[in-house]
Amino acid sequence: xxxxxxxxxxxxxxxxxxxxxxxxxxxxxxxxxxxxxxxxxxxxxxxxxxxxxxxxxxxxxxxxxxxxxxxxxxxxxxxxxxxxxxxxxxxxxxxxxxxxxxxxxxxxxxxxxxxxxxxxxxxxxxxxxxxxxxxxxxxxxxxxxxxxxxxxxxxxxxxxxxxxxxxxxxxxxxxxxxxxxxxxxxxxxxxxxxxxxxxxxxxxxxxxxxxxxxxxxxxxxxxxxxxxxxxxxxxxxxxxxxxxxxxxxxxxxxxxxxxxxxxxxxxxxxxxxxxxxxxxxxxxxxxxxxxxxxxxxxxxxxxxxxxxxxxxxxxxxx
Amino acid sequence: xxxxxxxxxxxxxxxxxxxxxxxxxxxxxxxxxxxxxxxxxxxxxxxxxxxxxxxxxxxxxxxxxxxxxxxxxxxxxxxxxxxxxxxxxxxxxxxxxxxxxxxxxxxxxxxxxxxxxxxxxxxxxxxxxxxxxxxxxxxxxxxxxxxxxxxxxxxxxxxxxxxxxxxxxxxxxxxxxxxxxxxxxxxxxxxxxxxxxxxxxxxxxxxxxxxxxxxxxxxxxxxxxxxxxxxxxxxxxxxxxxxxxxxxxxxxxx
Numbered sequence: 001x002x003x004x005x006x007x008x009x010x011x012x013x014x015x016x017x018x019x020x021x022x023x024x025x026x027x028x029x030x031x032x033x034x035x036x037x038x039x040x041x042x043x044x045x046x047x048x049x050x051x052x053x054x055x056x057x058x059x060x061x062x063x064x065x066x067x068x069x070x071x072x073x074x075x076x077x078x079x080x081x082x083x084x085x086x087x088x089x090x091x092x093x094x095x096x097x098x099x100x101x102x103x104x105x106x107x108x109x110x111x112x113x114x115x116x117x118x119x120x121x122x123x124x125x126x127x128x129x130x131x132x133x134x135x136x137x138x139x140x141x142x143x144x145x146x147x148x149x150x151x152x153x154x155x156x157x158x159x160x161x162x163x164x165x166x167x168x169x170x171x172x173x174x175x176x177x178x179x180x181x182x183x184x185x186x187x188x189x190x191x192x193x194x195x196x197x198x199x200x201x202x203x204x205x206x207x208x209x210x211x212x213x214x215x216x217x218x219x220x221x222x223x224x225x226x227x228x229x230x231x232x233x234x235x236x237x238x239x240x241x242x243x244x245x246x247x248x249x250x251x252x253x254x255x256x257x258x259x260x261x262x263x264x265x266x267x268x269x270x271x272x273x274x275x276x277x278x279x280x281x282x283x284x285x286x287x288x289x290x291x292x293x294x295x296x297x298x299x300x301x302x303x304x305x306x307x308x309x310x311x312x313x314x315x316x317x318x
Numbered sequence: 319x320x321x322x323x324x325x326x327x328x329x330x331x332x333x334x335x336x337x338x339x340x341x342x343x344x345x346x347x348x349x350x351x352x353x354x355x356x357x358x359x360x361x362x363x364x365x366x367x368x369x370x371x372x373x374x375x376x377x378x379x380x381x382x383x384x385x386x387x388x389x390x391x392x393x394x395x396x397x398x399x400x401x402x403x404x405x406x407x408x409x410x411x412x413x414x415x416x417x418x419x420x421x422x423x424x425x426x427x428x429x430x431x432x433x434x435x436x437x438x439x440x441x442x443x444x445x446x447x448x449x450x451x452x453x454x455x456x457x458x459x460x461x462x463x464x465x466x467x468x469x470x471x472x473x474x475x476x477x478x479x480x481x482x483x484x485x486x487x488x489x490x491x492x493x494x495x496x497x498x499x500x501x502x503x504x505x506x507x508x509x510x511x512x513x514x515x516x517x518x519x520x521x522x523x524x525x526x527x528x529x530x531x532x533x534x535x536x537x538x539x540x541x542x543x544x545x546x547x548x549x550x551x552x553x554x555x556x557x558x559x560x561x562x563x564x565x566x567x568x569x570x571x572x
Binding site: 112 | 325326329333336337340408410412413414415417418420571572
């Protein structure tokens with residue numbers, strides 16, 4: 001094996017290792033020293049609100065941002081020393097669509113493959129099988145501008161796979177897609193994972209992180225605030241059941257005081273009060289007895305957004 | 319200092335060629351036909367009143383200079399509007415920099431493509447000039463490689479301007495204050511040497527002046543003095559080429 005990190009504690013099964021990784025733009029520190037490790041074959045997520053530093057971290061992985069400090073090794077190579085080598089072996093699905101609008105769908109893959117110095121024959125074969133994989137074979141000769149948002153995103157995924165990468169980096173792969181298109185993208189990503197490709201993705205959708213990621217970190221303000229498996233994060237950081245109360249504005253304080261005494265903890269998000277508990281039936285009965293007027297109430301199991309709210313005091317999508 | 323890789327530059331050149339092959343007929347035509355308007359209006363029309371310049375028919379005098387301005391316009395459009403669209407509107411370069419092709423390779427690839435496009439336009443124009451009997455020396459066979467060099471030079475200039483601007487509207491300044499004055503005052507339509515100082519002295523510092531000199535000499539049979547003009551073009555092009563590379567890189571990689 002070539003390269004590796006100088007003081008790499010990275011195991012042989014790590015595809016990516018970041019140590020004290022920092023990035024500042026002038027005085028603004030976008031990433032404030034993060035440590036994480038991505039194992040071969042897993043799907044690793046970055047969850048956090050806009051401006052958390054997720055995209056900047058992704059950009060450092062594929063060489064569009066240069067780290068200001070710390071270490072980052074991707075597929076065993078130091079990004080500051082051999083970024084061409086890194087880019088040769090990874091695939092990138094950017095947040096913003098940057099397909100070549102002047103080329104047809106299939107041509108987008110052919111031209112992109114040439115950037116990797118692949119032979120014409122292997123590019124052609126791979127392009128056809130990838131179009132098939134992302135269900136765009138019938139649109140092969142269409143103009144990129146004629147594709148729907150979901151189709152463009154699938155074409156971006158196909159494009160990222162043209163060099164048969166060991167690692168695929170996806171920056172918000174389903175932002176802006178309708179639910180049906182999202183599910184199709186998820187299906188493709190799961191298929192990729194099952195074939196052994198390592199995936200790194202950023203998202204601000206909790207369900208996406210919970211559905212796809214084996215492990216994830218939650219980022220906020222340039223820092224990683226917690227790390228783990230989605231289920232474990234929920235278990236460790238919050239109670240299993242949530243009641244969402246929407247009281248009348250004039251009774252919000254009264255309800256908050258009541259819940260503070262009865263629930264395991266309470267969070268406020270705009271005009272909602274979220275009460276966390278192991279026994280929602282009992283809590284609901286207590287609230288009813290108090291006769292505090294409520295506009296509506298919702299019961300649901302706790303999820304990653306509750307972890308985020310608990311750890312930061314803010315909701316993820318504002 | 320970031321030095322482009324030839325392989326990466328070639329891939330970018332290849333991308334531009336792929337797209338050009340789809341559009342070459344409509345794209346080639348206006349740029350190709352334009353010098354004929356000058357040739358007809360000025361060479362024949364105005365030329366009827368002028369007679370000879372330096373012992374040459376007026377149309378013979380201006381024809382080689384139009385080869386140089388044609389290369390300038392072809393390369394300038396490529397390095398300004400076309401590059402700006404790829405940089406800021408279509409975001410083509412953002413996609414390329416996440417492949418093994420680096421930002422510096424992109425700029426070098428665009429230079430090569432602008433040179434190529436200038437040769438395609440310029441050579442077709444040269445063939446017609448030759449058929450019209452306006453080219454009188456076998457030295458003219460050296461014109462296509464020189465047109466390529468001119469394409470590189472004007473591409474480097476245009477790219478420098480592109481690397482510095484944030485809005486496509488600024489190109490009005492580039493074309494009105496740089497390209498058009500060069501077109502008019504570089505000795506294409508009249509010998510600039512006859513102007514009072516400092517016009518000839520100023521002209522000496524502009525790229526098109528030397529490009530016109532070389533084209534005219536190669537079209538009619540050169541004197542050794544042409545080597546100074548060639549050297550000027552080479553020094554200017556290669557002396558400046560890496561500057562836009564560094565600035566553009568900063569725009570693409572943070």
